[in-house]
Amino acid sequence: MDTLTQERLEREFKVTKKALDEIKIKIEKDHEHHKAALKFLDTAERYYKDAIYFRKKDDKASAFGALNYAFGWLDAGKYIGLFE
DSSP: OOOOOHHHHHHHHHHHHHHHHHOOBOSOTTSTTHHHHHHHHHHHHHHHHHHHHHHHTTOHHHHHHHHHHHHHHHHHHHHTTSBO
């Protein structure tokens, strides 16, 4: 049974896209951890793009997984103080 509906997947896309659009780096550019913040953000954006690729291939499970990784990187960055 396929419990991952298209509606749920689209909801996850919307939540993740909103988080990516609204995220703000909290670390000053001259701080030693600024590069880490950029890396976290870049990784999240790449996973989001992967999710789009998988959605186009009609691979809902992989798209959902990539979205979870993307959101996880943003959440982890926020938790350790890289993002507002």
